[in-house]
Amino acid sequence: MRLWLTPKLSYRIKGNYVEVLGGYRLRIVGWDRRYDQYPNGEARLMYKDGKFLLMIFKRVPRTSKYTPKGVLAVDVNEKEIVFGNGVVRERRETAIERALHYKKLAEKLQQKYSFSKYNAWRRRKGILRRIGHFHRKACNIIEDWAKKTSLEIAELAKRHQHAIAREDLTGLIEKLRELPGDHKVALLILSYRKLAFWIDWQCEKLGVPIIPVEPEHTSSICPNCSSRLKGNGYRRLKCPRCGLVEDRDRIAVLNIEKRGLELLNLSGGSLTAPTAPQMTDVTPNRCGEPSRPSGRGGGQFQ
Ligand SMILES: [Zn+2]
Numbered sequence: 001m002r003l004w005l006t007p008k009l010s011y012r013i014k015g016n017y018v019e020v021l022g023g024y025r026l027r028i029v030g031w032d033r034r035y036d037q038y039p040n041g042e043a044r045l046m047y048k049d050g051k052f053l054l055m056i057f058k059r060v061p062r063t064s065k066y067t068p069k070g071v072l073a074v075d076v077n078e079k080e081i082v083f084g085n086g087v088v089r090e091r092r093e094t095a096i097e098r099a100l101h102y103k104k105l106a107e108k109l110q111q112k113y114s115f116s117k118y119n120a121w122r123r124r125k126g127i128l129r130r131i132g133h134f135h136r137k138a139c140n141i142i143e144d145w146a147k148k149t150s151l152e153i154a155e156l157a158k159r160h161q162h163a164i165a166r167e168d169l170t171g172l173i174e175k176l177r178e179l180p181g182d183h184k185v186a187l188l189i190l191s192y193r194k195l196a197f198w199i200d201w202q203c204e205k206l207g208v209p210i211i212p213v214e215p216e217h218t219s220s221i222c223p224n225c226s227s228r229l230k231g232n233g234y235r236r237l238k239c240p241r242c243g244l245v246e247d248r249d250r251i252a253v254l255n256i257e258k259r260g261l262e263l264l265n266l267s268g269g270s271l272t273a274p275t276a277p278q279m280t281d282v283t284p285n286r287c288g289e290p291s292r293p294s295g296r297g298g299g300q301f302q
Contacts, residue, residue: 004042005054007040007041041059071264073253074164075218075256076191081094081149086257092149092152095146096191103138109131146195146197147198150199157208158206163209164199165259166213168213213260223254223258225239
């Protein structure tokens with residue numbers, strides 16, 4: 001069951017109760033108090049697993065962004081997410097393996113109850129529920145990981161007053177979609193999508209400028225002289241021209257940082273204030289309206 005509700009007209013909050021048009025009263029069990037100071041907008045009432053859930057839209061003013069003093073680059077691969085620049089470098093494992101564990105449990109259970117004549121697992125509610133539980137668990141692991149990791153990255157950038165440069169992952173996701181779909185590929189796609197989303201979200205929340213950069217060749221050209229790098233042992237690369245030897249992830253981070261700095265015009269030593277429109281393609285920052293509310297349009301909340 002889903003119901004759209006308009007504030008004051010079809011629902012209102014009164015003390016510990018939500019009153020819904022038609023004389024229904026629902027006791028509030030709990031809610032996220034962090035947004036209490038913002039007025040209530042439209043709401044959606046849902047009934048799920050024996051509970052009513054009321055989702056209220058809020059208009060929260062956008063945090064204005066600072067002028068970055070440098071760039072924190074983010075590079076992702078299947079196993080790790082590496083973030084840093086010429087000075088710092090951090091790495092965190094992805095949650096793929098942990099999530100994969102639950103996908104495999106779901107699959108095992110499904111196979112165990114699948115027979116050629118009829119699929120018993122389909123008919124048994126309990127088993128179906130457990131299979132669903134494992135799939136959801138896998139997705140939640142990825143979501144939690146993306147949320148947590150992106151917050152850590154955004155907070156680090158804010159501490160140093162840096163902008164975040166992240167690769168535009170769209171092309172990578174498209175390429176993954178062409179592969180034969182298995183659980184691992186699906187989890188990779190989910191991870192990249194969630195990570196991109198949550199990095200942008202955390203940056204928006206904390207006022208960290210974000211710069212999407214072209215992902216091409218970030219781990220195959222020299223960050224010093226742009227020559228094509230040659231393999232030099234396990235995950236290590238060497239520049240035939242300037243002699244730079246570094247591991248693949250380090251190279252990627254340096255290249256992404258370099259591209260970010262170029263886009264910010266910081267590389268030439270002149271601290272030009274970045275112009276907003278080229279810095280983000282996700283949430284266009286309107287010039288002259290730094291604290292424009294981020295909610296949906298219209299003035300129905302006044
Ligand atoms: Zn070089």
